[in-house]
Amino acid sequence: MFDQARINALPAQDAPAAKGPGVLDGIRVIDFTHFVAGPLATMTLADFGADVIKVEAPGKGDDFRYYPPADPELPAQGAPYLWTNRNKRSIGLDMKSPQGLEVAKALIADADVLVENFSTGVMERFGLDYETCRQINPRLVYCSVSAYGRSGPYADRLGFDPIAQAESGFISMNGYPDRQGVRTGSAIMDISTAMCATNAILLALMARQRDGLGQFLEVALFDTAILMTGFAAMQHLTTGYEPKRNGNTSPDTCPSGVFQCQDMPFYINCGNDGIFVRLFEQVLDRPDIAHDPVLSKRANRLEQRDFLFKVMEEEFGKHPWSHWQPKLRAAGVPSGQVRTLAQALASDEARSRGLVNRIEHPVKGWIPNIATPLRLNRTPAKASVAAPAVGADTDAILHEVLGFDAERIQALRDAGAFGAVAPTTA
Structure with a gap:
């Protein structure tokens, strides 16, 4: 009915x-x-x-x-x-x-x-x-x-x-x-x-x-x-690489994935080095990480995913989405609440x-x-x-x-x- x-x-x-x-x-x-x-x-x-x-x-x-x-x-x-x-x-x-x-x-x-x-x-x-x-x-x-x-x-x-x-x-x-x-x-x-x-x-x-x-x-x-x-198909055809299941993280960019703030989960996608710098400098107030000579390069961040995720989870857990969403938007960091279908519609x-x-x-x-x-x-x-x-x-x-x-x-x-x-x- x-x-x-x-x-x-x-x-x-x-x-x-x-x-x-x-x-x-x-x-x-x-x-x-x-x-x-x-x-x-x-x-x-x-x-x-x-x-x-x-x-x-x-x-x-x-x-x-x-x-x-x-x-x-x-x-x-x-x-x-x-x-x-x-x-x-x-x-x-x-x-x-x-x-x-x-x-x-x-x-x-x-x-x-x-x-x-x-x-x-x-x-x-x-x-x-x-x-x-x-x-x-x-x-x-x-x-x-x-x-x-x-x-x-x-x-x-x-x-x-x-x-x-x-x-x-x-x-x-x-x-x-x-x-x-x-x-x-x-x-x-x-x-x-x-x-x-x-x-x-x-x-x-x-x-x-x-x-x-x-x-x-x-x-x-x-x-x-x-x-x-x-593009995973082209990655395989050029190198023989077989894609792995990565859950909500990305095998190509870091940090990208689902994070939890005080009241809800949300997704962040750091698709390039500039976004990474803006995330840690303007949103998380960690310029030391944003301008770290090693972490500022995408390939190096993939190897440091666990460290970066730990820092981000600790910081994001301090405030609700209403605090983080405007900061992420102002900094130009692609992000979005993980919604149910009802919430999306x-x-x-x-x-x-x-x-x-x-x-x-x-x-x-x-x-x-x-x-x-x-x-x-x-x-x-x-x-x-x-x-x-x-x-x-x-x-x-x-x-x-x-x-x-x-x-x-x-x-x-x-x-x-x-x-x-x-x-x-x-």
Whole structure:
């Protein structure tokens, strides 16, 4: 059950600054995606004006619709689904019926982009593989999001975010050295794959402006996960160094890590020598350490981590965060409170950026919303519209996009294009 009182207390979303067309107005996306990586990519396109038509199985829809928490007044619209599918329209199509497939191909024929993240082979079985779709629409940008790519010896493997974290080496790098590595709580491989897919689609649309042709795009979860190991991959390739689990400390900079003041933990990141000097001279009032000829060099500090941490823990423990935070900020030392998610979402920083708000919903009145982090001052994201129920826009899409009249829509419905027809009773 959603906590409606909590939701209603959130600020309503601000209207977009610009009143003109969105940067992607006129771009139509046929969205065959589910779960996170695909839907987040298409949602970003929708945020900036693309008409994203989510094609779903009638009745059931995207499996991600059923992730908790759910509300009895919103069947198949759990909070995680609402997070990944705003600003879209939903059409329910039975892709196993000839009539449903006919409608899908009609949508593809006039689309700019198709995005899918089914298991390998599913789109081929539907008869909607890239080569077939290219014959229907040579201008089509066809983006395929998969676990290990659509070709090669691992194309058949299923994959989810934590599997990519495990197999890429990412888990081995995170956690503490005296125990197994840990996955992140957030699905960061899915999210970063979505970002890569969005970038690839926009690049392909730019290429199409030059030659008028679409193309096939591939973005794989495993490939993105390797990228997300960061510069550690290059460190290994150049030296053979195998990253160790360092907990909250950094193997490259010192002193960096979590420290405890009187009332809460906070993180400090001394990314260069200048920050180190400012920390010990202006914040901790220890110029002797700040200008020590040995400790003033980054490489030497790595060997003296225990000593530096001991000094810092002793000093920081003398005062609360309200004392240290303004001093750290004034000295230009990157630092921040270690917050819970609840604290972060309610923070002054989140509020000042307008990151958390509420948007209208046809059933609940209001639902929460996490604003896009992309800020374009001349062509901003459009006002957010709540994610749709399964097939909520079927008739409107058929009429507005394909020009079908009521008689033809009813004929398709009777033929089972939108799912099984309920039997009538005498």
